[in-house]
Amino acid sequence: MKILLVDDEALARQRLLRLLARLRPDAVLLEASSGEEALALLVREQPALLLLDIRMPGIDGMEVAARLDTLAQPPAVIFCTAYEEHALEALRHQAVAYLLKPVREAELARALTVAGRVNRVQLEALDGGMPVGRTQVSSNGHRGIEALSIAEVRCFIAEQKYVLAVAPQRELLLQEALKDLESELVDDFVRVHRNTLVALNHVRRLRRAADGSWFVELDGIDQSPQVSRRHLAGVKLRLQQR
Structure with missing residues (x-):
C-alpha cells in the first residue's frame, strides 16, 4: 500500500511520517511539500491513501482534492489541518476523515482504519462481493449469555474496564x-468523545449548549453524549456523509 503525505511544513510532515511508519510499517510512504509536487506523485505513484494539509502556498489541499476525480483510481483522502472551518468543504471531496493538528496517534489510527474499509469496499464492489459485518454484541452475566443486536444500539460508553451498550429500554455491559468495537463497527458508529461511540443512523441532531459545548441527541434514549472539541469536525463530517 502506498500512502502520500502532503504538507508544506517540514516538521509537521516528519512527525506524521513517524506516526505512519509505526501504524503502517508495511506501507510505502511518499511525501510532498507542495500541491504541485503532490499532483505529479499522484499520477506517477497512484497511492491508495492521501493525507493532505489544506493551507499551502500555490495549489492548496482543496485544489489537490478537487483534481482527484481526473485519476483512474483516486485515493482515499484524510485531511490534516489546524483549521476547523474547512470540514464541510472536505465533505464535498468525499474525505474519509478530518483531523486537527497536532494529530494524535489514536486519531490517525482510527482514520487509517476507516480509509482501509473504504478501499476494501471499493474492491469488493468491483469483484461483485458484499461485505459482511458484525450483527450483535453479547455478554456472559449471571443470567447466562445475553445478546443485543447492533441495529438496536444507540451508543457505546466506556466505563472503567467495561463498555456499556445502550439501547431503548435496555443496557448491556460488555x-x-x-477501540476494538470502533474498529469493527467503523462504518456505522462514530467516536464523539474519548469514551463514547454513537450510532450514525440514530443521531437526531447535534445540539450546542449555552456554554458552547456540543451534544448529540439520539432517538429512543434519554442520554445525549457530549461531543469533544477534538472530535467535533470529524463528527459533523460523518453525519453529512450519511
Whole structure:
C-alpha cells in the first residue's frame, strides 16, 4: 500500500511520517511539500491513501482534492489541518476523515482504519462481493449469555474496564475494549468523545449548549453524549456523509 503525505511544513510532515511508519510499517510512504509536487506523485505513484494539509502556498489541499476525480483510481483522502472551518468543504471531496493538528496517534489510527474499509469496499464492489459485518454484541452475566443486536444500539460508553451498550429500554455491559468495537463497527458508529461511540443512523441532531459545548441527541434514549472539541469536525463530517 502506498500512502502520500502532503504538507508544506517540514516538521509537521516528519512527525506524521513517524506516526505512519509505526501504524503502517508495511506501507510505502511518499511525501510532498507542495500541491504541485503532490499532483505529479499522484499520477506517477497512484497511492491508495492521501493525507493532505489544506493551507499551502500555490495549489492548496482543496485544489489537490478537487483534481482527484481526473485519476483512474483516486485515493482515499484524510485531511490534516489546524483549521476547523474547512470540514464541510472536505465533505464535498468525499474525505474519509478530518483531523486537527497536532494529530494524535489514536486519531490517525482510527482514520487509517476507516480509509482501509473504504478501499476494501471499493474492491469488493468491483469483484461483485458484499461485505459482511458484525450483527450483535453479547455478554456472559449471571443470567447466562445475553445478546443485543447492533441495529438496536444507540451508543457505546466506556466505563472503567467495561463498555456499556445502550439501547431503548435496555443496557448491556460488555467485556470489550471501545477501540476494538470502533474498529469493527467503523462504518456505522462514530467516536464523539474519548469514551463514547454513537450510532450514525440514530443521531437526531447535534445540539450546542449555552456554554458552547456540543451534544448529540439520539432517538429512543434519554442520554445525549457530549461531543469533544477534538472530535467535533470529524463528527459533523460523518453525519453529512450519511
